[in-house]
Amino acid sequence: MPALPALPAPPPLTVGLVGAGGMARAHAPAWRALGTELVVHSVDGAAELAAAHDGRVAASFDELLDVVDVVDVVTPTPTHLEVASAALAAGRHVLCEKPLGRTAADALALLEAARAADRQLYPGHVVRYFPEYALMRAAVHAGEIGTPAVLRFARGGAFPSWSPWFADDARSGGVVLDLMVHDLDVARWVAGEVTSVFATRRSLEEDGAPHTLAHVVLTHAGGAITHVRGLWGAPHTAFRTSFHVAGDAGVLRFDSATSGGVRSDLPPVPTGGLARPAPAAGESPYLTEIRELARAFAASPTALPADHPLRPRVSALDGVVAVELAEAALTSIDAGEPVAVDTAARVRELGGTPHPPPDTPALAAAGSPV
Ligand SMILES: NC(=O)c1ccc[n+]([C@@H]2O[C@H](COP(=O)([O-])OP(=O)(O)OC[C@H]3O[C@@H](n4cnc5c(N)ncnc54)[C@H](O)[C@@H]3O)[C@@H](O)[C@H]2O)c1
Missing domain, CATH: 3.40.50.720 (NAD(P)-binding Rossmann-like Domain)
Incomplete structure (x- = not known):
């Protein structure tokens, strides 16, 4: 045959x-x-x-x-x-x-x-697909740093000059919406929903080149504080991102300028801890992202139910809340004072499930009084 x-x-x-x-x-x-x-x-x-x-x-x-x-x-x-x-x-x-x-x-x-x-x-x-950020989030949610207290994110590089629309705040939303929206999204993904946003921004022109530096401070419903720094700087500024995420049991740090993956200052963790991310020598995070989304697209001609195993780690609702946080930051810059938000209520109103603050199963298992 x-x-x-x-x-x-x-x-x-x-x-x-x-x-x-x-x-x-x-x-x-x-x-x-x-x-x-x-x-x-x-x-x-x-x-x-x-x-x-x-x-x-x-x-x-x-x-x-x-x-x-x-x-x-x-x-x-x-x-x-x-x-x-x-x-x-x-x-x-x-x-x-x-x-x-x-x-x-x-x-x-x-x-x-x-x-x-x-x-x-x-x-x-x-950024949710960069291995260092994904593993930091997994470690925080596994309780490895205890209760998150202070999260610091920085992201910056040369003022974007490859297309003119970036320099027009009316079109791009400036550094807060265009660049810092990455870290505003990650901060909520890691430390949970947000109750207050305070922001400042300074723009100046040096040697004919524009610079903008902005800071955003988020207060999370679980009590943690996030500080995000965003820079569109001088033409020679190399692109660099970093985080420093501290809880009452330890700290996780990453700086793209020094590479070497995530550094941890942690005591021994009862669970044995998670594998540390390898230095950034792996595949492109855009490929990791697009592979996850392509699997979801191929799984169904329609929207996926919330409990579908191929639901990506990011949703359209996350995209809405990230823009709302950036907009709250822009409102705070104009007003010079903090802006109250309630992203948990907003997520529920839009039919989603709020991100819980990371819990501390490892410490709870060890009988820690915290
Ligand atoms: N995820 C990231 O790391 C990241 C990084 C940079 C930019 N972005 C975002 O990606 C988007 C694109 O940024 P970019 O740097 O590629 O911009 P770009 O200006 O380099 O490219 C835009 C392209 O769209 C085309 N275009 C413009 N209007 C169009 C229309 N109505 N229909 C069809 N084509 C049109 C232009 O001809 C150009 O080819 C922006 O929203 C930006 O904020 C994301």
């Missing part, structure tokens, strides 16, 4: 990249590494991007919508609402780069559009 032909592989996703700038160049190789077919539509740069990644160019956005399963929105922030809502209305799943919307109202409209269309929508909060 002749051998039966091998069963065909399940059809891979066809993904439409809308935009062909900096982030499209970060996403395209990740999609291709997963065997995805790429179709590109952009105001400019589509032909070059498609040629570099074995993709093809769609003559129009509508033509792209006709042939893809997923739309990856990598356009400037003020266009996210229009592009992503059209994709959802056409019945496509969407990965939308962070921030989910230029305003909290835009982000909320996208969450509602995804629900109305019964399609999956995820914001590109890639």
Whole structure:
């Protein structure tokens, strides 16, 4: 009997990249590494991007919508609402780069559009996929630092000059929305819901080049305090991120400038502790992110239920709350005083489950009085 032909592989996703700038160049190789077919539509740069990644160019956005399963929105922030809502209305799943919307109202409209269309929508909060940040969060939630007390995050680099829209606060939201939204999201993911936001920002021009430095302080419902520092600095400033997360039983530290993974100052942990993250020599976090989202997209033509095993670690609701925190920070900058928020109530109001403050199972198991 002749051998039966091998069963065909399940059809891979066809993904439409809308935009062909900096982030499209970060996403395209990740999609291709997963065997995805790429179709590109952009105001400019589509032909070059498609040629570099074995993709093809769609003559129009509508033509792209006709042939893809997923739309990856990598356009400037003020266009996210229009592009992503059209994709959802056409019945496509969407990965939308962070921030989910230029305003909290835009982000909320996208969450509602995804629900109305019964399609999956995820914001590109890639920092949740950096191994150092993911393992820090796992260690905190395993109780390794005890009760979190003070979290410090810093992120900064040269003022973004590759596209003019970044320098226009009305379009980008400035350093707070464009850059610090990453750490505002991670802080809530690690230390739980937020009750107060205080922020300051200083902008100046030096040698004709703009600089902006901002600080945001979050008070968490569980009592921890987060400080986030964001810098768009001088042209020579190397991009650098760091965290220093302290609890009553120890500290976890990371600095991208010194690498070497997460450093810990911890006593022996009764559970034996978690493996420490390796130095940042692994795969691109964009690939880790896109693989997790691609599995979710491939799992269902509709939205995934909350308890689905392939639900990604980030949701559209997280994207909305991150933009709301950034907006609260901008309100605080204008007012010069703290802004009260209640993200737990907000998450419930939007039909989600608030992040609990990290508990301390290891200490509880050891009978610690804390
Ligand atoms: N996750 C991260 O680490 C990260 C880093 C940088 C930027 N971002 C975000 O990614 C998004 C894109 O940033 P970028 O640096 O790639 O911007 P960019 O300016 O480099 O690229 C934008 C691209 O979109 C195209 N474009 C503009 N309007 C369009 C429209 N209406 N339809 C189709 N194409 C359009 C432009 O021609 C360009 O190719 C922004 O929201 C930004 O905040 C995320």
